[in-house]
Amino acid sequence: MNLYICLLISVLVSAGVYCILQPNLMRITIGIVILSNAANLILFVAGGLSDKLMPLISKEEEFMDLKAADPVPQALILTAIVIGFGVIAYFLFLCREYYRDRGEDNLDAGSLE
Numbered sequence: 001m002n003l004y005i006c007l008l009i010s011v012l013v014s015a016g017v018y019c020i021l022q023p024n025l026m027r028i029t030i031g032i033v034i035l036s037n038a039a040n041l042i043l044f045v046a047g048g049l050s051d052k053l054m055p056l057i058s059k060e061e062e063f064m065d066l067k068a069a070d071p072v073p074q075a076l077i078l079t080a081i082v083i084g085f086g087v088i089a090y091f092l093f094l095c096r097e098y099y100r101d102r103g104e105d106n107l108d109a110g111s112l113e
Contacts, residue, residue, distance in 0.1 A: 012038035047073025
């Protein structure tokens with residue numbers, strides 16, 4: 001299972017880098033979204049993929065069971081999703097302003113006069 005997810009991560013990273021290297025602003029935005037998803041998958045795999053218990057402590061227990069999953073990678077992924085959403089929203093705003101100034105979204109079109 002880890003091998004398939006690692007292959008998926010490599011495909012996402014390569015597709016994201018390819019999109020970022022294009023001169024079109026929308027393709028760059030799509031590339032950033034794809035790279036963000038690849039980073040989330042890297043955190044997911046780093047947390048470990050196994051059949052573990054939920055990281056909850058019942059009323060009778062004083063400590064968490066050793067067979068419980070680590071909640072830190074899950075919290076990191078949620079934080080990365082929120083931060084990624086903010087970055088993408090800001091980047092889309094900058095793309096819109098660039099399009100308003102130039103009338104096109106191609107970065108190789110020339111300088112602003």
